[in-house]
Amino acid sequence: MTIKWFPGHMHSARKQIIEVMPKIDVAVEVVDARLPASSGNPLLAELRQQKPFIKVLNKADLADPQVTKAWVKYFEKSDHGLRAVAINAGNKGDVSRIPKLCRSLAPQRGKPGRPLRVMVMGIPNVGKSTLINTLAGKRIAQVGDRPAITRHAQQIDLRNGILLFDTPGILWPNLEDQQGAYRLAASGAIGDNAMDYQNVAVFAADYLRQSYLELLATRYKLKDMPEEPTELLDEIGRRRGCLGSGGVVDSYRAAEVLLRDLQSGKIGRVSFESPPAIA
Ligand SMILES: Nc1nc2c(ncn2[C@@H]2O[C@H](COP(=O)(O)OP(=O)(O)OP(=O)(O)O)[C@@H](O)[C@H]2O)c(=O)[nH]1
Numbered sequence: 066m067t068i069k070w071f072p073g074h075m076h077s078a079r080k081q082i083i084e085v086m087p088k089i090d091v092a093v094e095v096v097d098a099r100l101p102a103s104s105g106n107p108l109l110a111e112l113r114q115q116k117p118f119i120k121v122l123n124k125a126d127l128a129d130p131q132v133t134k135a136w137v138k139y140f141e142k143s144d145h146g147l148r149a150v151a152i153n154a155g156n157k158g159d160v161s162r163i164p165k166l167c168r169s170l171a172p173q174r175g176k177p178g179r180p181l182r183v184m185v186m187g188i189p190n191v192g193k194s195t196l197i198n199t200l201a202g203k204r205i206a207q208v209g210d211r212p213a214i215t216r217h218a219q220q221i222d223l224r225n226g227i228l229l230f231d232t233p234g235i236l237w238p239n240l241e242d243q244q245g246a247y248r249l250a251a252s253g254a255i256g257d258n259a260m261d262y263q264n265v266a267v268f269a270a271d272y273l274r275q276s277y278l279e280l281l282a283t284r285y286k287l288k289d290m291p292e293e294p295t296e297l298l299d300e301i302g303r304r305r306g307c308l309g310s311g312g313v314v315d316s317y318r319a320a321e322v323l324l325r326d327l328q329s330g331k332i333g334r335v336s337f338e339s340p341p342a343i344a
Pocket of ligand 1: 123124125126127152153154155187188189190191192193194195196
């Protein structure tokens with residue numbers, strides 16, 4: 066397996082987090098609801114100190130609702146200073162829960178002259194920008210004729226008593242765990258070029274066969290379900306007409322079909338990992 070991704074940003078992100086942490090009231094980490102552990106950043110747990118912390122399980126519209134519920138429960142039970150919310154960052158109603166939660170976690174702030182300072186962080190592609198835009202867009206809807214967001218360096222004034230910091234903003238996941246890296250790639254959280262595309266598709270086919278057999282069978286009208294993941298991928302390719310010369314399955318195209326379908330939610334709502342049992 067070759068991962069060509071984010072070499073050596075650890076040191077500068079760590080420095081930035083250490084610098085920014087004392088200046089903020091609430092830390093928000095956006096993770097992917099389909100893989101809340103693998104899409105998290107281990108630095109935050111270590112560097113957050115006693116700051117109120119919100120885990121935003123985003124893209125919940127793509128994740129298995131039962132599993133997401135279990136994750137929310139797990140996070141809140143395993144850490145008392147932490148609150149977890151599952152949202153779709155494009156949905157205003159969902160997103161409006163976050164400012165409310167921030168206010169409840171830092172009630173002493175958010176008053177005139179004492180803005181509530183919130184830092185939004187997360188690995189690439191989890192939906193940080195979408196979340197920030199929806200937070201800001203709410204303000205556009207209310208005010209209409211003035212720009213909703215003001216950027217001063219890395220601060221965004223939402224003009225509702227909340228100041229967003231998006232530094233260091235982008236973090237990276239732990240790619241040392243091979244299974245986690247495969248989940249990240251299969252969900253689309255790390256780019257297509259980061260890992261061998263066909264290996265990722267084989268991993269996804271195998272995972273779906275084991276965990277979401279019915280969704281897989283329905284999507285590709287599979288009558289027989291080959292146990293061997295490469296054969297399963299070939300069968301999906303055949304069903305989708307991904308054939309090369311001589312009627313041989315073009316496995317690259319088959320991989321593309323499966324991963325695109327999976328990442329866009331066309332196969333159904335799929336979670337890639339479940340929380341550990343709570344003691
Ligand atoms: N289905 C779904 N898609 C989402 C959601 N939030 C974001 N997306 C999509 O996910 C992709 C990445 O979203 P961004 O907001 O750019 O993510 P980001 O974390 O800012 O990404 P970087 O700029 O790479 O750090 C986009 O295609 C979004 O439309 C969500 O809740 N549900």
